[in-house]
Amino acid sequence: MPYIDRDGDVFILYLGNEGEVDNENRFSPDWIDATHATLDEIESHEGAAALVTTSTGKFFTNGLDTTWIFSNTDKLPEYLDRVHTLYTRLLTFPMATVAAVQGHAFGAGAMLATSHDFRVMRADRGFYCLPEVTLNMPFTVGMSALLTTRLPKQTAVDAMTTGRRYGGADALATGIVEEVADGNSVLTAAVARASALTATRGDNLSGIKRGIHQEALTALALVTDKSNFSFG
Secondary structure: OEEEEEEEEEEEEOOOOOOOOOOOOOEHHHHHHHHHHHHHHHHHHHOEEEEEOOOOOOOOEOEEEHHHHHOOOHHHHHHHHHHHHHHHHOOOOOOOEEEEEOOEOOHHHHHHOOOOOOOEEEEOOOOOOOOOOOOOOOOHHHHHHHHHHOOOOHHHHHHHHOEEEOOHHHHHOOOOOEEEOOOOOHHHHHHHHHHHOOOHOOOHHHHHHHOOOOOHHHHOOOOOOOHHHHOO
């Protein structure tokens, strides 16, 4: 489950711990609630601050909780709407946000990284991948808007229609991430980037982000259409 650490004025949100039984940090309903709770805690602190999101081990996050979905197919639209709330939360978070992608970021997990202001990815391990096309799974309207407004258009086309796996170098070259780092220095690089932006924390920053991301936010707020969405 998610937990918080701190480096000076930079809050570090760990999406999970590699010692846990489920260390893929999938978006179970409980995990979504716990992530919001940690963000509530971070947001409640006063003063200069920035946020870095990362994890430990092989996975940044492996995305949707498919085990839960296949056992609760009747609840899928509502579940996806809840997933959207994490993207909206990060897109408008009142402090600078940096994703430190130390491992695999797949599907909804890749979109979580894309919802941050900036991304630093490990150069020698891990992939950014949107495998929905190979899973015969459509993107929600909100997910599509998030990706096509946050990624360079041709990169979005490539990533969304081919299921391509982007390593660090490819992700940097195609505009998915802003920086790569060797070995275990991803977190260090992300914290350094975030530390330079702690003074921007506040409602004004959140308002600026809301203006920048208005198209994606509007789409993410739409209720998922039960008649047009299925899994598998």
